[in-house]
Amino acid sequence: MTPNAGQLKKSLRRSLSLLALCFAGSALAQTSILNVSYDVSRELYKDINPAFVAAWKKQGGGDVTVNQSHGGSSKQAMSVAAGLDADVITMNQSPDIDILVERGGLVVADWRKQFPHNAAPYTTTSIFLVRKGNPKQIKDWDDLARPGIGVIVPNPKTSGNGRYTYLAAWGYALDKTGNEAGAKDFVKRLFANVPVLDGGGRGATTTFTQRDIGDVLVTFENEANLIAQEFGADKFDVVYPSLTIEAEAPVAVVQKVAAKRGTEKVAKAYLDFLFSPAGQEIIAKHDFRPRDPAVLKKYAAKFPKVKTFTVDQKLGGWAAVQKAHFADGALYDQIIVLKK
Amino acid sequence: MAATALHLHSDLAGRYESNPATRESAWVKWTVIGVSLTFFALFILLPLFIVFYEALRKGWEAYVVALVEPDALSSIKLTLLAAAISVPLNLVFGIAAAWAIAKFEFRGKSFLITLIDLPFSISPVVAGLIYVLVFGRTGWLGPWFIENDMKIVFAVPGIILATIFVTFPFIARELIPLMEAQGRDEEEASTVLGASGWQTFWYVTLPNIKWALLYGVILCNARAMGEFGAVSVVSGHIRGETNTMPLHIEIAYNEYKFSAAFAVASLLAILALVTLVLKTFIEWRATQTLKRSKT
Numbered sequence: 001m002t003p004n005a006g007q008l009k010k011s012l013r014r015s016l017s018l019l020a021l022c023f024a025g026s027a028l029a030q031t032s033i034l035n036v037s038y039d040v041s042r043e044l045y046k047d048i049n050p051a052f053v054a055a056w057k058k059q060g061g062g063d064v065t066v067n068q069s070h071g072g073s074s075k076q077a078m079s080v081a082a083g084l085d086a087d088v089i090t091m092n093q094s095p096d097i098d099i100l101v102e103r104g105g106l107v108v109a110d111w112r113k114q115f116p117h118n119a120a121p122y123t124t125t126s127i128f129l130v131r132k133g134n135p136k137q138i139k140d141w142d143d144l145a146r147p148g149i150g151v152i153v154p155n156p157k158t159s160g161n162g163r164y165t166y167l168a169a170w171g172y173a174l175d176k177t178g179n180e181a182g183a184k185d186f187v188k189r190l191f192a193n194v195p196v197l198d199g200g201g202r203g204a205t206t207t208f209t210q211r212d213i214g215d216v217l218v219t220f221e222n223e224a225n226l227i228a229q230e231f232g233a234d235k236f237d238v239v240y241p242s243l244t245i246e247a248e249a250p251v252a253v254v255q256k257v258a259a260k261r262g263t264e265k266v267a268k269a270y271l272d273f274l275f276s277p278a279g280q281e282i283i284a285k286h287d288f289r290p291r292d293p294a295v296l297k298k299y300a301a302k303f304p305k306v307k308t309f310t311v312d313q314k315l316g317g318w319a320a321v322q323k324a325h326f327a328d329g330a331l332y333d334q335i336i337v338l339k340k
Numbered sequence: 341m342a343a344t345a346l347h348l349h350s351d352l353a354g355r356y357e358s359n360p361a362t363r364e365s366a367w368v369k370w371t372v373i374g375v376s377l378t379f380f381a382l383f384i385l386l387p388l389f390i391v392f393y394e395a396l397r398k399g400w401e402a403y404v405v406a407l408v409e410p411d412a413l414s415s416i417k418l419t420l421l422a423a424a425i426s427v428p429l430n431l432v433f434g435i436a437a438a439w440a441i442a443k444f445e446f447r448g449k450s451f452l453i454t455l456i457d458l459p460f461s462i463s464p465v466v467a468g469l470i471y472v473l474v475f476g477r478t479g480w481l482g483p484w485f486i487e488n489d490m491k492i493v494f495a496v497p498g499i500i501l502a503t504i505f506v507t508f509p510f511i512a513r514e515l516i517p518l519m520e521a522q523g524r525d526e527e528e529a530s531t532v533l534g535a536s537g538w539q540t541f542w543y544v545t546l547p548n549i550k551w552a553l554l555y556g557v558i559l560c561n562a563r564a565m566g567e568f569g570a571v572s573v574v575s576g577h578i579r580g581e582t583n584t585m586p587l588h589i590e591i592a593y594n595e596y597k598f599s600a601a602f603a604v605a606s607l608l609a610i611l612a613l614v615t616l617v618l619k620t621f622i623e624w625r626a627t628q629t630l631k632r633s634k635t
Contacts, residue, residue, distance in 0.1 A: 034578060042595055069577045070591075083477035083486065084494040084576040104477060202594045230596045 032065040033263050033270060036086035038073035038096075038160060039200035040223045041249075044286040045090070051282060052273045056266065064266055072200035073160040074099075080106065080254060087258045087267040090251045090274075092124075092220075093160035094318050095326075097252050104256070111252040120248035121274035122288040125308055126161075126168045128239040129208070129217040129224045136215045140241045141172045143216075145189040150214035153194050154204040156332055160247070161201035165218040166191075166332065167321065168245035171314050175243065188335045209236075220247065221303075222287035246308040249288070391609050394602035406592075406600035407607065414580045415588035415604070418496065422571075422584060423564040426503040430560055434511025435553070439545065441512075442519030443527060453516070459508045467505050468573025471498055494576030499584060502570040507560045514556030515549055522548055551626035555619060562615045566608060 037045060049066040056064055069076065069084070077096035080086045081103040089107075091097055100106040112119045130138050136149060144151050154162035166187065173186035195213060198204040201223055208217035209231055216239075217224075224238050251271050258264045273279045280290040284299040296303070315321050325331045364372075396403055406412060437456055441449060459467065475492035476482045485492050492498050526548070530540045546553075568586040575582045583591065585604055592601035 039594075067578050067581060069579070071577055079494065079576055081477065082472050082479075082493065083475070083482055083491075085491065206594070 031062065031263070031266065032067055033087035033258075033267055034067045034069065034085060035088050035090055035270070036069045036076050036080055036084060037090045038076060038092045039070055039202045040161070040205075040220065040226075041090065041092070042068070042070050043226065044222075044283065044288065047282050047286065048274065048279060051278060052270055055273060055276075055278065056269060059269075061266060061269065066270065072154070072158045072203075074158050075199070085257050085261070086254045087261065087263045088251065088253055088271055090249065090271075091160065092247060092249045093163055094248070094250045095163075095322055096160065097250055098318065100252075100254065106254050106256045107252045108255050112250070114253070115251065115271060116275055117291045118248060118250065119252060120250045120291075121271075121279065122249055122283045122290055124220045124222050124247050124249065124288050125244045125306060126164045126218055126247065127221050127224055127244060127306075128241060129219060129227060129236050130215065130239055132235055132237055134237055134239065138216050138239060141169055141186075141190070141243075144169070144193065144218070145186055147193075149193050149216065150195055151190060151193040152204050152208045152214035152217045153191075153197065154201050154219075155197040155199055157326065159198075159200045161204070161220055161223075162197070163326070164220075164245050164247045166325070167311065167315060168218075168241075168243075170325075171245060171309050172241070172243050174314070184331065184335065191335055221289075225287040225302075240304055240306050243307050243309065246310045248310070388609060391602055391605050394598060395606040396599075397602075398599045402599055403603045403606075406597070406603035409600070411580045411583065412588055412592075412600070412604055415583045415585050416607070418499065418583065419565050419585040421496070422500050422503045423561055425500050426507055426564050427557060427561050429504055430507055430511050431553075431557060433508065434515060434556060434560075435549075437512040438515035438519050438549075439541075441516055442522075443524050443545075456509050456512050459506050460513075464502075464506055464567065464569030465573055468502050468570035471501055471505075471570075471574050475501075493574045494578075495582060498574035499571050499582060502574045503564050503567055506567050506570050507564045510560035510563060511553065511556035514552050514559070518549060518552045519545075551622055551629065555622050555626075558615050558618050558622070562612060565611060 035045060035049075045066075045068055049068070053064055053066065056062075069079075069086070071079075073091050073093060073096045076084075077089070077091065077099050080089060081100060089097060089100070094112070097107055097111060101109050101111070108114070115121070128138060128144075130136070136143070138144065138149070143149065153165045156162035156166040169187050169190050170183050173183040174180070177183060177186065196204075196207055198207055201219055204217060204219060205223060205227060207213050209227060217227075221238075224236075228236060228238070251274060253264065253267045253271060255264075258267045274283070275291070277292060277295065280292040280295040284290045284295050284302070287302060289303050290296050290299070311318055311321055323330065407416075437452070440446075441453060472493050473479050474481055475485060475498065477486060482492070490497075492501070526544050527540050530544045535543070566586060567584075568590075571584055572587055572590075575584070575587055577583060577587065577591070579591070585608055589601050589604050589608075592598075592604065
């Protein structure tokens with residue numbers, strides 16, 4: 001054999017051992033937990049994580065690293081179902097946690113009872129962001145269904161943000177027209193005004209702010225405030241509609257993964273931290289409405305009183321909504337098809 | 341093939357240009373040249389310039405900070421690792437496949453060529469999903485790997501697998517036409533003279549294909565580092581762990597960190613430029629060698 005062949009063999013062996021190293025790497029890692037979350041919670045958890053790491057160490061829990069993964073919430077849930085090793089998931093709508101109960105029992109069935117407030121440490125609402133001075137005079141949901149208005153909404157099929165927008169419009173129209181046919185007609189007219197359906201909340205923000213498409217962005221209150229901070233308050237105005245939806249952001253331990261990785265305790269402590277006064281304070285700072293009444297009172301100026309309804313109150317719970325609106329061929333599909 | 345085509349072209353170009361029968365009037369010539377140059381400037385030079393302009397807009401310091409930030413560093417490392425593993429593997433597969441196809445006759449040969457081309461025709465997203473469906477928790481092989489504590493998708497091995505898949509055809513595709521054009525006379529001569537299979541390969545075949553091979557490696561490497569779609573599906577987007585450079589760019593951009601996004605993008609662009617220079621150099625060397633072997 002020539003020396004060249006020997007070299008080739010050597011480099012082959014090296015690449016093989018590198019490959020083996022990758023496999024081993026995952027097993028050797030120190031205590032870490034992975035929080036799989038939705039799209040626009042990035043900034044929140046960037047602040048929560050170091051605070052929790054410090055608190056956990058003070059409690060005598062030792063060193064822990066919290067890793068983050070963000071994306072459209074339903075897409076993230078599907079990744080976890082397909083094997084992304086999340087110890088905890090922090091979503092913005094319960095169907096994305098329910099799906100993990102259905103698919104392989106990754107999350108315990110009564111996850112809502114594992115933590116206070118339906119296991120949702122904070123809420124937010126769907127509101128409007130319009131261009132400065134509100135040139136198109138957009139005040140309420142009716143204006144969004146007017147002809148000639150460009151409405152930017154993330155895709156309700158892939159993101160919780162879009163789903164809440166859709167349901168908020170539906171709830172409003174239901175109150176106004178008093179029947180389902182009227183609501184369907186209203187929401188159909190509204191979605192006919194949507195030029196692009198982005199995959200996640202942040203994508204919709206970029207479409208509205210960077211690409212300058214549309215007259216109004218319907219998004220979560222916290223995202224709207226963040227946009228004002230990032231791009232300057234002189235470019236956009238926030239508009240609160242007369243009625244909107246209360247979006248609970250549920251959290252859960254991914255029991256099966258945590259049990260296997262031996263991280264149940266720290267995963268639970270991480271989610272408990274979200275409900276603690278320190279956690280609630282950080283949540284309020286990021287423009288999410290905290291559950292703790294004392295913290296909410298302290299930041300009252302940030303959160304104008306707005307009339308809201310929840311999915312449970314008006315629409316019969318998530319399971320019913322899922323079936324009636326978002327299943328294949330259900331109301332949402334019918335509306336999008338009619339649009340064409 | 342690229343090398344030979346180039347060579348033929350440079351041979352004929354002189355005659356083509358000096359022949360009045362094949363010449364257009366001046367205004368046609370300059371309009372066409374003008375249009376192409378404008379297009380080139382608008383669609384290629386300008387975006388490239390913007391990448392560097394945006395990257396350096398907040399100053400040199402912000403640029404460096406964006407690159408040495410832990411998440412960015414880890415994405416650079418992961419990208420290099422994925423390329424360092426997938427390129428050598430594709431090098432071996434590519435040579436083996438091209439050798440078999442160009443130097444031997446067997447049944448199912450054209451089918452094999454089609455198979456090699458498959459990654460070109462499949463959308464990268466589908467390529468990524470294939471691995472999720474096979475190695476995911478509910479996939480065919482996934483449960484077994486998870487039982488045995490080996491993570492494939494949403495971890496580094498999945499990213500490497502996806503990269504190998506999308507870059508698979510590059511080297512073989514570069515070699516097959518050249519090796520077919522060269523025929524097997526030299527190999528036959530070497531065998532007749534008593535060389536073993538390995539000797540024939542090392543002293544006859546490999547030197548003949550080395551420039552095309554290098555060219556293929558460079559293209560393969562560029563794609564391996566730049567791949568987005570397939571890797572995005574299998575990555576899981578864990579910061580500091582399973583984000584490659586293209587994924588990190590998307591994340592930074594989505595977090596309003598535009599200069600950080602463009603800083604990492606500029607690194608990728610620099611890589612592309614280096615690739616271009618290397619590619620030009622190799623084409624030039626290949627033409628030189630061909631010329632020399634002809635005289």
